[in-house]
Amino acid sequence: DSGVTQTPKHLITATGQRVTLRCSPRSGDLSVYWYQQSLDQGLQFLIQYYNGEERAKGNILERFSAQQFPDLHSELNLSSLELGDSALYFCASSDRGSHTDTQYFGPGTRLTVL
């Protein structure tokens, strides 16, 4: 158990819909990262937050957005969903968000778009 929690575990929805994935980092960690794992793309970095502020963006679509709240939990919002958005979405956290930090991953949310 990494100490990172994600909800829900599974999500099934239809094309065109909007969903919100939630992540609670390990106690004391200030930085949250979101990753997407699809069958054809492998694990891809989406976005990083540090203490409520966006720090970096990866290959995140404009239909996707995220935020980190004052209590440090984070939400990833996915809108106008397409079939290709079906994937595992992982959240990770680290204490300072630096390159020497170890990132600890949550169990993921499996999103299925029908």
Added chain:
Amino acid sequence: DAKTTQPPSMDCAEGRAANLPCNHSTISGNEYVYWYRQIHSQGPQYIIHGLKNNETNEMASLIITEDRKSSTLILPHATLRDTAVYYCIVRGSMDSSYKLIFGSGTRLLVRP
């Protein structure tokens, strides 16, 4: 960040040591070598990391060559639960995100 090369698959017998190699010939001086594994579709699990010295923890040992161009992850007594995809990641500070860049990894199968 430097690229890594890993064999796509390996296997070993239960109870024996599993030695997983990784080439990172373009690694630079301030880049760390990290190892993660992913069991089935669970979240990636941190194993170990190092800069230039060999490292050991309760899960594994990491041996980094003197020129730092390659490393080996050693699971000393592999069990069936060690069957997973193992990712070797080189990570530095070239961009501000300090993201992890996952390649294809090595699929390790531990045989009974």
